[in-house]
Amino acid sequence: MKEFFALAPAEQIARMHQLARGALSRWPGRFAEPELIKYRENAVYSVRDDRGARFALRIHRFAYHSDAALLSELQWMAALREAGLAVPGVIPARDGALMVKVRVPEVPEPLQVDMLGWLGGRPVGSVEAGIAGAPDEVAALYRQVGRLAAELHAHAASWQRPAGFVRHAWTAEGILGDRPLWGDFRALPELAPHRALIDRACAQMERELLEFGRSADRFGLIHADFVPENLLWGDGRVMLIDFDDAGYGWHMFELATALYFHFGRPSFGIVRDALAAGYRSVRPLPNEQWRHLGLFLLLRSLTYLGWVQTRSETETARAMTPHFVSTTVDLAGAYLAER
Structure with missing residues (x-):
């Protein structure tokens, strides 16, 4: 990924956008074009499905967390949400997975992606x-x-x-x-x-x-x-x-x-x-x-x-x-x- 991170930020964002579009096919439903909210540690997108429901799609920084560590994060979030705490819900993919790996030609390595329920507020x-x-x-x-x-x-x-x-x-x-x-x-x-x-x-x-x-x-x-x-x-x-x-x-x-x-x-x-x-x-x-x-x-x-x-x-x-x-x-x- 060194070559990728050597690219200008605008080019990185353009390529991440392609990965975000490809990732949405892994979740049930039809989604509008993803909108970038933040690109720092992770790339975070706002997405809406055809019913108008809003979600956060997160593309995780390469090699920051192992698959097991990211899954653990999502498991704790899901448990907190189930217990009634004010945290985002975790949206499983089509196959029930809480996290998927997505690869597109524009990005040299597969990246971890998950989807969370959108919390309204400021x-x-x-x-x-x-x-x-x-x-x-x-x-x-x-x-x-x-x-x-x-x-x-x-x-x-x-x-x-x-x-x-x-x-x-x-x-x-x-x-x-x-x-x-x-x-x-x-x-x-x-x-x-x-x-x-x-x-x-x-x-x-x-x-x-x-x-x-x-x-x-x-x-x-x-x-x-x-x-x-x-x-x-x-x-x-x-x-x-x-x-x-x-x-x-x-x-x-x-x-x-x-x-x-x-x-x-x-x-x-x-x-x-x-x-x-x-x-x-x-x-x-x-x-x-x-x-x-x-x-x-x-x-x-x-x-x-x-x-x-x-x-x-x-x-x-x-x-x-x-x-x-x-x-x-x-x-x-x-x-x-x-x-």
Whole structure:
């Protein structure tokens, strides 16, 4: 796929469109022309069938997840939906498969494709702009976000995983180890002037995480991407999309992700307190865990540095790197100052 990704973005999109058109024949019904919604990690299309029903067709990035890992993601989503959580439904293909492999001449490798039910609503905000609204509106919104996170964790704690279920793990090794899941933040040139600070913080975090542990009251399946773009507001409720990063991890890592892009904004305290209150209305969140929020915010920040380091050629990475570096340095300094 190296040759494919060397193509200009417009040419990649044109070729992906052909794959999307070919993939639709694998699902029952007749569909209108697919409309590209997003092309970043995955290519996501809006499609409508001849009855007017709307769906999301996802073409997954080559070799990002194994077939078993993607199937596991979809199985968990289907179980959450069946349990009544506000997540997309999974639409089986004609043969009943939750995921299919599709190949067309325009793309050199077969790619994984799935179809999800469309959730109406709008994102509650964006990474760049944050969220808008009066303080009481923001608080009410994030109380719902906290409840949704707690419901998801409660479901994961009791759900019997299917045979062959496999997902990656957001552990100390997966974030701070030699081969982090999202790339090596240490290799980011812009971080070089701050390496001594970051190395001290990483050493302290490894010790603290070992003590914190991975017992079932604090560690399990998580969504791992509760960012504003993945939280939709519609029909008076918050809905959750994009389980691409879902895996095993600390519940506090989940909550830190929900808070991360509010850090440094005037709304941070409101969002933080509302998120915790909403979570605690569904399942326990002891102060013994919550007091480690600074640790998990810093862990989350390091993953974003790894993300931009492995995508340094993209416009998004170039635009976000200064923000991620400055936020990481601020979080590391605050984290060490508290120890």
